Amino acid sequence: MRPLELHLFVLTLFPLLASSNFTFPSFTFLSLQNLTLLGDSYLRDGLIGLTRAISVPSSSSGSAIFATPLSFFDPDSNTTASFSTHFTFSIKSPSPNSYGDGLAFFLSSDNQTLGSPGGFLGLVNSSRLTKNRFVAVEFDTRQDPHFADPNNNHVGLDIDSLESIKTADPSLSGIDLKSGNSITAWIDYESDQRSLLVFLSNTNQKPVEPLLSVDIDLSPYLKDPVYPGFSASMEGSTELHLIKSWSFETFGFLPIRPRSHPHNVSDSSVIGRPPISVPQSGSKHHKRLALGLGITGPAFFCAILIVFGYVTLRKWKKIKKVKSFKAEIVTGPREFSYKDLKIATRGFHSSRVLGNGAFGTVYKAYFTTSGSVAAVKRSKHSHEGKSEFMAELTIIACLRHKNLVQLQGWCVEKGELLLVYDYMPNGSLDKVLYNESPDGPTILNWTQRKNIAIGLASVLRYLHQECEQQVIHRDIKASNVMLDVNFNPRLGDFGLARLMDHDKSPVSTLTAGTMGYLAPEYLQYGMATEKTDVFSYGVVILEVACGRRPIERDPSNQKMVNLVDWVWGLHSEGNIIDTADKRLNGEFDVEEMRRLLLVGLCCANPDSSMRPSMRRVLQMLVNETDLPVIPRVKPGLSFSNSLPLALEDIVSESEEDKEEDEEEEEDLKSPCGGILFQIKVD
Template identity: 80%
Template structure:
């Protein structure tokens, strides 16, 4: 008997350790559901309040309760993350949540901006006050990651809101993927009545549904139904909560109750082993009593322990290995998810892009650029369209490709052409963008075969471009200088909203740092005089290019045109400034509009264009100031009657004759694309000492 004890004594600690580890693994599984019928002081043990959020009378208030208008932001977060993805079965959970909320204001004329229900990998999600719904920071719109259902109570044109009250699905951006009007089901989001919302996501159907009702009965039909796969955004553990914000209002946001559950997959457990005597599924029958001697009893016991010992040891090793591998896989999944967040756009295969563009067939060409050709691609499996930019096989093409990919992949704004992905394969450099159905601004603006852009579209284009340039110049972590703003690089979506594209010449700069001299790049006709002289691109050189584009939009004329009467080259800036000096600037308005525009708004747009195209860079406004003027938050600019002249003491980088000759060659190439580039000598009219 004593001879069989040492193996058992050696194995018992290991068995205890294995069982303890297995038990800990099971205990780590988070609860898949919770419920708050109301909110009490005890609820604070299971909730995290951020910003201006507070608890009062069984309700959670998300924004300040004040009698005077203010800007406020608050969030409430369930502090324990829930498991949404099982790497062992490669399954994403479905989920369902129900909550009751109300939006009201002590001042019936002071409302804005709304609240959201969100899912986020961050448990400290708190955005800026104002029109940001408490989800994102005003200076870093792309920092926070989330899936959110917004219950918006104010129309914000910066995020493409369709109207006042609306419900929308947002993913990592406040520009909703899809929206719905609650008034269609008789719901007023801000009348102060309690509204119950149900949000269901069914992973097997790849569908998200939102229901609203004034009662506790769930409607038969959803208000919002979105066909979408959320699995790329639900990687393992995710935090849940609500956020809200106000922008100079007294709007109050209350959460009255909340329940949540996940379903659709069961976390895998370690499999039982047939030789594990602790397995409760083993049936032990009483043995038949047979007399036996003491020596035979000891032999049988020793044999049994000799067999059971290694079996226990193997079972323990298997359990320990299973736990270790599972934890390693979770770590790898988290790393993979972080890498996916960092890279953003996905990598396409060359075969996929070649098939979608019919082998880059000439019939799919959308346009040509300095560094490559753009093709239309159709992906049959998803029914979606995209634009594929195929860079030239050259050193410049590679440089442009890397610049565009590294810069635009980190940017997100509703007036930017969104990058979907990229491909570096078979010696090809390919960038995949959202497809813009209405093409480039220059082709629409100068297409004689179709009706002219109406005034509302033109105003929207001017404001949209000002908004995105404000974002690039002042709201990104690093300032982005585009360097090639022109009508052919402004694309129009299905609703003629402007999208700025082609970041191949763009440069990143630290804020408040002096620019360095570079080789002059861009398109003649849009380049600022000081950029041509010193080769230093700044935000003011972008402002100059914007001014030229705005004058084109208002006048319907190119930067440089040949006069039909005397065949002389006419400078657009000089022509508009001449009319301004005569007090007849409104005569510059595009005649194809037939006078169907607001005269004062047109006058303001022309003055803003001249102010931006001022030869003196110090006199040009910032893009933020331009945006404020266009949306009537600042007075129109004061533009001198006579166009200022400049005098440079240094010689130009190139002789004017060389620039004119070079521009003439570029002009011949660009006329095929409908993009006439202006000679520098005609555009700038600068005096060289």
């Protein structure tokens, strides 16, 4: 027998009346055909990980959901199925005393919503609590007073709310959920008894007595088909959640009963028929019939012609638009076929996901004919997605710099908007910097970090000052800096970028970008300039030097700490070198580290007029010019009396300008000069 098997049986001929069962003794690549992974969940070494495997405190959430909805309710017999599931899991942390928040098994009609981190257990989205419908058993490792948790080691039944109906303490049975040991759980629901039982053990032997017993009728919550699955989350911790095996079974439906048929009646129920009247003249009846057919026949035929013509016209217009799109490309990368990209990404399978952004998902693509690898960005089918697609394709198509992610091509077919980029084997800077790389922890050495800071400064100088039109990126952050095979930086994701004529005043737009990287004046007025990019760059190189996120929770007091404020505080005490990443173990040139940190503060100055240009930044990094005097105390914010944007306009996720939402066709200019595209995408 093969060491790993997937046993799966779901009867579909009579789904409401049949039992369903499946078993994952462990998880393989084939298992992903029957599972949907959301958020930070992943498959590795036969296990499903639900949160990131990292060694520094962070926030993370993820779900693993069975791909096929299961029916529990039979309306004919008014019967709700019973179910039984058992699974083995472990919760551990590479850092002592860094635990929270736990995992949950759930049944939900929603298989698309990614839950929030922290106490929400990756189960519900904090922004739409009233829309969450689920039945869940939580295995909670943090006491959250918002949800009336009894302690930091409990099991509870949750229905449409994270305030448990009833909880139990597994420590009474000698079980610590955070021990890192394999724990097996059994959850049994008996519909006829209206009882849910939860058993927990450190072995594979099911205990005689349940840990948690709840008398409850779940039939009102199982009327519609639901997806079984797992979710987990953490916030400000390194807790890791793993699912090792899983089986599930429904049972208890009544057999199919024959339905009454209107023609199968007993003799006593036969109703006498009234006498049938025979028309006096058959010829009159035939004349009426012929007249009716003579009128309705042509009308019906005309209706068919009209429908056929309408459908044909729509198809013709759609084909014409796509051809127009292709014909109007003056220069740029190659066109890929949708078929080739679909095959290369295994049908855009979840196992090929490299990352997710505000406007789409990036997939790893293997082209078997050429043996090459690429990254395919699939834009969302929204107007914002189309605007972002056009902006990115237009701006980056003819940019050429060694520190840019190179665009290989594009595809517009079957309603899809696809961009093909060079594949970066070392992923994004944030994943490497914070040990989130799927290939295991990689500590960037000092030479690599200095090279990243210089390379990123070089490409920003090119965008700001060397293109015919100035390119303002607007979303410079660690996750948009990719690393090639030699850990050289490559700036990507130009979906929010804007073109400006040199020496022109900036145009006010809705704020776009990511909190922690946004310049104060940009938050206040929405004015995107090269100086807002300089601020974001300053934050990124402080991340590179310090190994800390722009905003993260302090483990000692759970307060959120701003990286710029933290570095400036130690600079004011004369201890700026103390901010250097401890994982470097002091293996760096002290004066070069001091220079990098001071350049970071210089770029992240709240006063935009005091920030240097990227040309000056590059000169400072390579020691071609002296550093300006960095004030010991962080300068305060000062704004004019102009009216700021409304509060709802200050957002952390990207938004496109209102004008773009009202336009269906744009003439987009290339930063290399001239019209590159004139496109209209449906």
